[in-house]
Amino acid sequence: MLRNLLIAIVLASFGFIFYNLYQSYEPQTELTGIAAHYAENGASEVGAANLVTAVVVSYRSFDTLGEITILFLTAAIISFFLKLSKEDEDKIITHRGTSEILQTASALLIPLIYLFGVYVFINGHITPGGGFQGGAIIASGVVLAIMANPNMTINHTVIIWVESISGVSVILIGVLGIILGGGFLDSTFTGYGLGEFGTIFSAGTIPVIYSLVGLKVGAEISNILNLYQKSQKEA
Template sequence: MLRNFLIALVLASFGFIFYNLYNSYEPQTELTGIAAHYAENGASEVGAANLVTAVVVSYRSFDTLGEITILFLTAAIISFFLKLSKEDEERVIIHRGTSELLKTASQLLIPLMFLFGIYVFINGHLTPGGGFQGGAIIASAVVLAIMANPNMTINHNVIIWVESISGVSVVLIGVLGIVLGGGFLDSTLDGYGLGEFGTIFSAGTIPIIYSLVGLKVGAELSNILNMYQKSQKEV
């Protein structure tokens, strides 16, 4: 009884705060402040047509670096928690037979999904999308493969190598920004390589960094999902 009363009290105070915030909110009619700077100078300073990509990879790339670090830590901790013993590792998952439809369709769809994921992160600076979305699409392709054949083993070394090499390369390209550009993770490299606005080879190092981020995120998400799949072996 007291518990329900306290819950109601907490929710009512949250509701009060949110009501006041909602009432005092005035919709903006024009961009102001830092957003206006990004909107006006983003195309000439960074060269990316998609301003969200410009903010994620160039203006605030420290956020992205920290974010992929957090994702790496999460994947590591999950691997640690869901580690299987030797005899569990060799057990076979007993499952209902996979339908013929899923098996055949997955053979057709998996290469296309990989291709689409790669397309999404290579074109991250021109169209909606980028490393995180492309990585998630690649992870979905891996999930489809796992679902079609639950006892499939994914080579763990491949995932680890893809992940470490792309992670180290992002940092190395960031250091290259100190040498050639204005600072750590500066994508413009002092105006060289900005290219023609709106083409695929433009925007300095943004496409390279975002492709590496895409590979890293794809490998990490696949690793997490593979861990959950393997944990089904345990009785």
């Protein structure tokens, strides 16, 4: 009773704060400050047509670096918690058979889904999309494969190598920015130009970094899904 009363008081005060915020909120009609700078100079400074990509990979690339680190840490902690014992690892559980339609369709669709994921992260700087979306699409391909064949195992070595190589390459390209550009993770190298605006070979190192981020995110999410799938073996 007292608990419900306290919850009601907390929620009512939150509602009061939010109501006042909502009442006093004036929708902005102009871009101001940092957003105006990004909008005006994004095309000439970074060369990416998609300004969200420009912000994520070039202007605020430390955010992205920290973010992929957090995701890696999450995958590591989950694999620590869901570790299986030796006899559980080798156990094979029988699933209800999957339907013929799902198996045939997945054989046809999975390569296309992977291809679409790669397309999304390679074109991240000119169309909506990018590394995070592409990685998530690749992970959905893995989900479809697991659904069609519940006993399948994902090759752990491949995932670990893809993840580490792409992670290290992002750092290396960032260090290259110190030597050739203006600082760590700078995407424009002085003397190399930006390429023609709006084409796939443009915007300095943004497509390379975002592709590597896409591979890393895809491998990490697939790894998390694989861990949850394997944990079903434990009774």
